[in-house]
């Protein structure tokens with residue numbers, strides 16, 4: 001769901017003074033004087049999607065590097081397993097710390 005809000009940059013005028021004192025169309029609202037923001041559920045959903053996208057991208061890059069590595073160095077099976085395990089553990093660590101930092105930050109701001 002979308003909500004309408006007066007533009008915080010230009011206070012609804014749609015025009016800002018640049019550093020030379022000249023009028024300039026507000027970039028945040030493109031001169032409309034208001035902006036749309038999404039409700040919390042939607043924000044959460046996009047954040048979640050970003051997280052999923054990040055994970056998928058990470059895994060794709062990780063597997064490409066992994067395949068390149070095993071074909072180039074003919075690594076032993078144990079080492080392959082260790083590398084796979086470290087890769088997934090690293091991804092899990094990054095995701096968990098990201099979520100923890102986010103929740104801490106939001107808790108502090110009461111948002």
Ligand SMILES: [Zn+2]
Pocket residue numbers: 007008009010011012013014015026027028029030031032033034
């Ligand atoms: Zn504006």
